[in-house]
Structure formats: structure tokens, C-alpha cells
Amino acid sequence: MEHTAPPVREALERALVDEGDRLYALAFRVTRDADLAADAVQEAFATALERAAQFRGESAAATWLYRIVYNKSIDLLRRRGREEPLDEQSQDDEVEPETGSAWSRPPDEVLFGAETREALERVLAELTPVQRAIFELRAAEGRPTEEVAEIVGLPVGTVRVYFHRARLRLRRLLASTFDRGRP
Amino acid sequence: MNCGDLLRLLTEYEEGTLPTPLCVEVARHLSECAPCEELRHELHELTRLCRESTPRLPEALRRRIEDLLRRQDP
Numbered sequence: 740m741e742h743t744a745p746p747v748r749e750a751l752e753r754a755l756v757d758e759g760d761r762l763y764a765l766a767f768r769v770t771r772d773a774d775l776a777a778d779a780v781q782e783a784f785a786t787a788l789e790r791a792a793q794f795r796g797e798s799a800a801a802t803w804l805y806r807i808v809y810n811k812s813i814d815l816l817r818r819r820g821r822e823e824p825l826d827e828q829s830q831d832d833e834v835e836p837e838t839g840s841a842w843s844r845p846p847d848e849v850l851f852g853a854e855t856r857e858a859l860e861r862v863l864a865e866l867t868p869v870q871r872a873i874f875e876l877r878a879a880e881g882r883p884t885e886e887v888a889e890i891v892g893l894p895v896g897t898v899r900v901y902f903h904r905a906r907l908r909l910r911r912l913l914a915s916t917f918d919r920g921r922p
Numbered sequence: 923m924n925c926g927d928l929l930r931l932l933t934e935y936e937e938g939t940l941p942t943p944l945c946v947e948v949a950r951h952l953s954e955c956a957p958c959e960e961l962r963h964e965l966h967e968l969t970r971l972c973r974e975s976t977p978r979l980p981e982a983l984r985r986r987i988e989d990l991l992r993r994q995d996p
Contacts, residue, residue, distance in 0.1 A: 752991055755984065763979040777983045784987050856975045859968075879972040884937060903933040910964050 747791040750800040751784060758801050761880055762808050768875040769812035769868045775819065779811040786811070805890045809872055816868060855913075862912035869893070870905040877902045923951045928958050932965070 754762075762783070766776035786807050863871055869891060876887045877898075888898045928951050934940045935948045952959050 748991055752988075755987055755991070759979040759984060759987075760976065763983070764976045767977045773977075773980075776977075777980065780979070780983060781986055781990070784990055788990070855971060859971055859975055874972070878969045879976050884939075899933060899937070906933075906965055906968055907929075910961075910968055913968070914964075 766812045768871045783807040874905040923947045
């Protein structure tokens, strides 16, 4: 391996401290597997060191690393034969707004804690890997659509549509999960 | 504006990327349509739920990456 310039290494060290949890969260959301997620993050840092020459400056370090983690996660899913359908068109997003879903009610009506979080993890499995990545980056991390587009390598408009579909689908799935248990 | 229009425009409205006249229409619809306002509330709750559920980098993995970076010291 070539000698890595200290500024790049320092940027990666900072990224590990500042972004480590979120990088892992992205890998975990995409792969839905703790071991695969760990491999993706570790391999991403190793790749970043190897490709230090491609580093475009401190401000882009995080985005660059996120993109590598995302690609590693997708690669690992494919290698392990866990690739899920990437067809977004088949997922209907035109739903009527219905009120009163149990999962979003106040805590005195539903356990808005472990039960709901477990339900979220289950329904996330219904999304495609790219939808999960976009949902994680946009919703959980609040990253701008433009940056998310750069990370997942899709046009901004496509990311906006996928995010829109993903959260409507999650809302619908959560509602059906909780409403099944209602009298 | 009807509920279907709102559904299509809500994400852009929340991102602040809609033209001002459409923003005004979306805001008006939300103030007058309880089901759509409820939809927006649920989508916000979904975001909160996702943030609360974010997994954390395992310590063992953090140490392995720190070692990896340290091995690059000149």
C-alpha cells in the first residue's frame, strides 16, 4: 500500500470520530446485518486509505466516505447473494391519507418505544436497499437531497421520488402492523 | 389543490424547494384538511422514530479501524 498523506489520514480519523456511528448506521440499514455492516465500514476505510489520491479536500471527506460505505454495502449484499429487487416502479406511492394509525398515537395509547422501533426494523425490510439508504440519509441524518444523490449515485429528482415513496410506504406498513392488533 | 396533489408535493414542500405560490397552496390545504395534516404529522413521527433507532458503531469495530489508520503512520 502506498504511503498515505497525513491530511487524508487525519481526515479519516476525524470522520471515524464524527461520523462513525452514522456510517455504520448507513451500512446496517442497507445490509440489515451487523456483520456485513461491520465489514462494509472497515473495508470502506481501507479503500479510502488506498484511494487517498482521489480525496478532494476536507469538506468532501464525509460525502466521499459515505459513498464508499454505501457501495461496499451494496457489493457485500450482492456477494452474499442477498441482493433484493431494485425495481422501484412496482411500489405504489399513491395512497389516500388516512388518519388514526396506532403507531403514531401518544405514548399513553401505544408503547412508542421498543415495540415501535422493532416494528420499524421489520418494515424497513420491505424497502429496497437503495430506498433504505436514502431514507436513512435523508430522514435519520437530515442530509440534503443533493448530498444524498452524490452518495448513492442517482439524480437529485430520483432521490426525492425514492425518499417520498419510502416514507409513505413505511408509514403504510407501520399502520398495517399496528392496526392488525386493534379490535 | 386536492389531497393527491398534496401527496405529490409534500416532500418538496418540506424541503423548501417548491415555488412560493405552490408553497402557499400546500400550506392552505394543510390548514384546512385534517387527514393531510395527520399524514404530515405521521411522517414527522416516522423521522423521529428512525433517528431514535439509529444503530451505533460497535466499539470493537471502532478499535479495528483505529488500528488500521494507525498502521498508516509514517
